[in-house]
Amino acid sequence: MMIKPATDDLGVVLRRDLVATGVHDNAIARLVRVGTLVRLRHGVYADARRWAAASKVDRHRMLSRGVMRLYDDDVALSHVSAALAYGAPDHGLPLDEVHLTELSRAGERVQAKVRHHRGSCREDEVVLRDGHKITAPARTALDTAALVERDAAVCVLDWFYQQKLTDPEELRRELRTRSVWSDHLDLTLKLGYARVGSESVGESLARLAFLDAGLPEPVLQHEVRDDRGWLIGRVDFAWPEQRLIVEFDGREKYHSMRRDGESIEEMVLREKTREDRLREATGWTVIRITWADLHHPGRLLARLTRYLAPVA
Template identity: 75%
Template sequence: MMINVPADDLGVVLRRDLVAAGIHDNAIARLVRAGELVRMRHGVYAVAQQWNQATARERHVMLSRGVVRLYGQDVALSHVSAALVYGAPDHGLPLTHVHLTDLAGAGERTQASVRHHRGGCRVDELSRRGECWITAPTRTALDTAAIVDRDAAVCVLDWFFQQGLSSPEECQYQLDARSVWSDHLDLALKLGYARVGSDSVAETLARLAFLDAGLPEPELQLEVRDQRGWLIGRVDFAWPEHRLIVEFDGRQKYHSMRRPGESIEEMVLREKQREDRIREATGWTVIRITWADLQQPSLLIARLRRYLKPAA
């Protein structure tokens, strides 16, 4: 007999939801054995078809949805888990544990794939997502940056800035308010690397590679206009004093640039024409880089130094 599982849009369902629908423990166990449900942790299940098709990131979000509902109003989804719900990139983020901040002041602990954090939240540091609490964007960005390495932290901070969900000023304000916290200095250093204007993880990592090598900091998203003042485009990185532009070529970028009904070939041709117009309008050198260049940063840096040598 077909059993109607009361799962949500992500395919997540709690044991208590199943019991309330008349599906008790023996029936739940049969559904798990039959491969129709997956037990994510005690009391939290997922529809197997949706779980099996999900990426690691999506599985983390599914588990987060179940866990925060399970714990109720005394916790807020936070750190990495909240960042993923907002849509932040998962580059370098650990996805093994759901992160909760205990609003009732409980101590820090890790149990059954859940990391509980102690830390009070002001009213402006919390938001509602459905029936559950989630830390607000700026608090989420800082909390996440505090527990990951520098590159992953800056990718997250850059994304929150670029999406308009937070800003360097808002982050600095909250950081100053938590100056007594043990992670303050490390977090301040990470925040110092973050910038408004990075459109992707790749652009963030490229900029960090430039800075680590001692190259001058580039301008981000510089507008290039023709003689009539019309906008030709914005470029990823520019060093005007060196007449140098660097553009990152990536699959994600090209997919986001495609117009409705436009083929890949048409989009690539349009981008090449855009680059030609930029070169004609500025007379500058335009260099394109890819993920492969980021895998061999020393070669990339040597290539750029030839153009930046007077100031590098």
């Protein structure tokens, strides 16, 4: 029995759509038993092959898609689910539940893998995306940050800045409108850690580690020039007074830095040449760090404090 025509581009299909094509409940149950379909929640199914191959984030998006197709216009995709729909990183985010904000101000509840939030939304705080209502970027960034721990919150806020979906001034304005909300103080503190200029989760977490250790705050995406004023490179973290550069080497960076038709080996050699120029032409010290360094922050910070005195 063919079900592919009834599935959407994510491989999601609703029970009502299957029934409309003549696939009734007994047949649906049989498709689940033989492994053709996976039941995501009441009324929502997915192509089993697509589900098995999907990441945790993609599975959350699939469940979100099915849930939104079940509901009318009185809800908006929000919080973590909206952030992932925009493409935000999933570091530290809970993925087990789809988050909706009730525009009709219905009560808060958790039901069938859906967390319903009660909260008033202004007209400019809700937009249409893929035919469904979703909270606007600024509202989404703050709502998501309110749900999670500081590090995950800052990674999300930094990403929204980096994508130019919002900016610090807009988030401060948005935060002022919810000053009576219970999360206001917590969000104020988290927002104080977010920065324009972090270009990956690794860079956000590294910056937080520097600040937690009491090190001076670095300049982000600093342009280093030689004596003639020619640009040598833009670096992740810089302490100009100490002439110290720290570069975070993560998988995202290597994929984003590759030029069209360039191999990994060619890209690494080009990056090494750039680093040599930074050292030779300017006399700066260059330290490279990786995810392994973030897992052992004590050793990382010991390397940095040779060049940086902690702030009193």
